[in-house]
Amino acid sequence: xxxxxxxxxxxxxxxxxxxxxxxxxxxxxxxxxxxxxxxxxxxxxxxxxxxxxxxxxxxxxxxxxxxxxxxxxxxxxxxxxxxxxxxxxxxxxxxxxxxxxxxxxxxxxxxxxxxxxxxxxxxxxxxxxxxxxxxxxxxxxxxxxxxxxxxxxxxxxxxxxxxxxxxxxxxxxxxxxxxxxxxxxxxxxxxxxxxxxxxxxxxxxxxxxxxxxxxxxxxxxxxxxxxxxxxxxxxxxxxxxxxxxxxxxxxxxxxxxxxxxxxxxxxxxxxxxxxxxxxxxxxxxxxxxxxxxxxxxxxxxxxxxxxxxxxxxxxxxxxxxxxxxxxxxxxxxxxxxxxxxxxxxxxxxxxxxxxxxxxxxx
Numbered sequence: 001x002x003x004x005x006x007x008x009x010x011x012x013x014x015x016x017x018x019x020x021x022x023x024x025x026x027x028x029x030x031x032x033x034x035x036x037x038x039x040x041x042x043x044x045x046x047x048x049x050x051x052x053x054x055x056x057x058x059x060x061x062x063x064x065x066x067x068x069x070x071x072x073x074x075x076x077x078x079x080x081x082x083x084x085x086x087x088x089x090x091x092x093x094x095x096x097x098x099x100x101x102x103x104x105x106x107x108x109x110x111x112x113x114x115x116x117x118x119x120x121x122x123x124x125x126x127x128x129x130x131x132x133x134x135x136x137x138x139x140x141x142x143x144x145x146x147x148x149x150x151x152x153x154x155x156x157x158x159x160x161x162x163x164x165x166x167x168x169x170x171x172x173x174x175x176x177x178x179x180x181x182x183x184x185x186x187x188x189x190x191x192x193x194x195x196x197x198x199x200x201x202x203x204x205x206x207x208x209x210x211x212x213x214x215x216x217x218x219x220x221x222x223x224x225x226x227x228x229x230x231x232x233x234x235x236x237x238x239x240x241x242x243x244x245x246x247x248x249x250x251x252x253x254x255x256x257x258x259x260x261x262x263x264x265x266x267x268x269x270x271x272x273x274x275x276x277x278x279x280x281x282x283x284x285x286x287x288x289x290x291x292x293x294x295x296x297x298x299x300x301x302x303x304x305x306x307x308x309x310x311x312x313x314x315x316x317x318x319x320x321x322x323x324x325x326x327x328x329x330x331x332x333x334x335x336x337x338x339x340x341x342x343x344x345x346x347x348x349x350x351x352x353x354x355x356x357x358x359x360x361x362x
Contacts, residue, residue: 004045006310012041018303021310022091063093064305065113065121067106069148070221071098073249074277075294076124079146082298083122090306092119099126101187101221107132114139120305125150127189142308146301148191156308157316158300162192162274163199165290165321166244169272170203172288172323173242177333178270179209182240183216184229184250193221196246196274215240219250226253234261241333242270248277251287270329285327292321 010020015034022030023038024047030038041047066083068076084094095118097109103126110132113121120142125133128150136143137153145157173181183200186193197216204211217232219225226245230253233240245251251273258265265271266285273280276291300317307314 004047006047008045009038009041009047012045013037016307017312018306018310060119061117062091063095063116063118065095065097065110065116065118065123067097067099067109067113067121067123069099069124069126070101070249071096073221073247075248075275076147078277078294079124079298082295083146083302086299086302090302099124101126103127110136114141120144120309122146122301122305124148125191127187142305144301144305144308146297150191156304156314158297158304159191159316159318160292160297160321161318162196162290162292162321163202165274165292165323166196166199167203167206168323169244169288169290170200170207170209172325173244173270173272173329174207174209176242176270176329176331178240178242180212180215180238180240180242181209182229182233182243184226184233184243184245184254185216185218186221186246186250188218190221193246200244200246219246221247221249223249223253223256226250227257228253230254230257240269242272242329244272244274246274248273248275248280251275251280255283255287266328266331270331270333272323272329276324281326283328288326288329289324290321291324292319 006020006024007017010017013020013034015038019030019034020038023035024042064087066080068080070076071080080096084096087094095113095116097113099106099109106126110121110123114135118141121136122144123133124147125145133150133153137155143155145155145159147159149157149159170181181204185197185200188194188197201211214236215233217229219229226249229250230243233243243254245254251271254271255265258269258271263269272288272290274290276289280287280289296319300319304314304317
């Protein structure tokens, strides 16, 4: 007869394996109903905890590592807060690292987290540099990817399906008369940069809009590259009438340069950003965005990590995205009017009258 496992207890109690583990290990972060259901299931199944596994659990540090891409990015600041609060509710303290969009800085932090023997790591990976990230897997340190992934490294992840929101954005701008939509793309070394660029290309093709390669400039998910991107796009002989920035920081840079140039967002040019930051809705005009839930992403990341720590093999999760239309892109494009002809001088007017008298129309 096979030994009863904690997953058997969880299934009988109607709770997750993580919840069953918390109850049976004495963790107070469970509801009274869950605790009673698990205890009853364990008794009914005559569950006997694995003493070796319990000994291993006693060596846990009750800390997890979190490595975000750029702590200055409002999206990652919100994500870090959500993860930290969700982990704390599960009894974990979070050690935060900032990769600053650099693989070398990422690896330095991951080396430190490995040395500190954290119970698990949630990481938004930089590019495709797999060296230190692979060490996490090789050392069997529970690991979850958040927002980004590295192809070829098989760990659970929680990411966003960007294609729906980007397709909605292109269709929205096309319906307003925009045929040339500039795109400030993220770095193609990062999975989110590649996925969003592909989604933009697919949406432009599906809408039958201009696929002029000059309408795409590549940034690095930093504000300065948003400003540079706008300058490049507006310097074209046939500049775009709408601009889509692939993340919040590049959108901030775009807004800064547009204001400096005296262009009215939402009137002279339409602007949309990927990622919804709380204060984007407070701008004048409010900024249209492709939104995805940072709260859901953070909570799911912690749930996945807790499952891995408890010996589970959870499936990766893809969260939805959607366009939120605000004033920055709500106005139909105004047709470009030719410049008015110069007003004639008094002498030119007199000469024309004399010519009319000499050559009257018949």
